[in-house]
Amino acid sequence: MLTGAVIQNGSSTSRLALGRAVRKGRAAGSNAATTPIELMGTPMSFARNVEIYGEKEPIDCIYKVISGSVRTCRVLMDGRRQIGAFYLAGDMFGLEGGEEHVFSAESVIDATVLVINRRTVVSLAAWDSEVGAQLWALMRDELQRAQKHVYLLIKTAPERVASFLLEMAERIQSTDEVELPMCRQDIADYLGLTIETVSRMLTQLENASAIALPTSKRIVLHKRAALKRLVA
């Protein structure tokens, strides 16, 4: 099924201890510290394809993307790679179902992330109901994300790609033009397809003039209606 990126070479995902990441001053991001939880966080910057946390590590931080974008992923025994989700500026991530991470998290492109101690948040949640509500909302978002992902994976290849484009366009809040932060392999591993199939579906959509591809990562949505019809 998924062909996956078989951990290609030295260029991909160099391991990096959290403490060694570049620490930037607090006042950096424009959209930092808007909720009580975020007041407890420390901004950290990551170059592209750098691990933020690894599989099997205990869950002791939660994160908020300030800029750039992040993916969560796991590598199956046979080398296939699954991407759990993409997180864009403003999204929070880091909570999972179990006690330790089953996904790792990596920067897709250069990214700045607010890192927040989980124990602090959890203990604060007992006192401040707003914090508890936000923690709950984070969990809900994660569940919703996973359910939508399931919904994607039962569809056909053209449907998956069209759905993906619409989802990204919506999340990036763009005017019909989307700058995708991730490469084709990332998209393929998220959609459970191969890069070749993703590529073919895109050119197919282009030939149907539903979209245009000025560059490989920049996508113009001409006929949202046609795409929406496709996604069933």
Place this chain on the structure above:
Amino acid sequence: MLTGAVIQNGSSTSRLALGRAVRKGRAAGSNAATTPIELMGTPMSFARNVEIYGEKEPIDCIYKVISGSVRTCRVLMDGRRQIGAFYLAGDMFGLEGGEEHVFSAESVIDATVLVINRRTVVSLAAWDSEVGAQLWALMRDELQRAQKHVYLLIKTAPERVASFLLEMAERIQSTDEVELPMCRQDIADYLGLTIETVSRMLTQLENASAIALPTSKRIVLHKRAALKRLVA
């Protein structure tokens, strides 16, 4: 992809208002009322293939399976059906990502379910931290379930079926012999396959003598190792 059960005929899923379901006395179930949340519930019984709640209904109850089993599902526009999860005796369900149900819930076979008012639980959670913890655990379980489902759907057909059998065997707590509560169509819609493919994979596993099929719903796992190898 999913061929789905296209709401076949009168026999499937007759609508039933909650209030009209048979109400059983409290002391019925042997495994009732073991946690504070459950003390607030009312046991209700459902015949097989009866709707417990519907898509788009507000989320105002949470549920615990006392006996029998329950599936959550949604019907796509083109008639395909997706099954979100199966819930067996002891499992709780009813919470989702959004404010209203995107899945409906139906009894798979005759089932007794503890029905608990959500507002009551939520307000109690503010006072009793154990209730809050249980609510949180419920959400976590749901997330974990969805993530495992994603993990299933990126695999090949034989892997999906083998994984499903192992999951069921583990949850039913059986000694290598599993009585599946659901029909082939349910399995197919859960795994994103057709009934024919599910059937073929089962006979394939039988021919490899990894399993035996005394009846179509009773499955003996002979070589768990072989199955585990298969699931990657």
Place this chain on the structure above:
DNA sequence: CGGGCGCTTGACGGACCTCAATTTTTGTGG
């Protein structure tokens, strides 16, 4: 005994994967 339903099995076709070649883009050093 006969009908209906669920499950299995077979033949066939199409969707997607695999392998391989080519083109385009990106990054680097002169």
Place this chain on the structure above:
DNA sequence: CCACAAAAATTGAGGTCCGTCAAGCGCCCG
């Protein structure tokens, strides 16, 4: 700024897996 190398993306040919359609079998219940 250009030239070159490396990486990413596209395109093509061929094969495989699984969906589709159709027939056949077993079982339960009338």
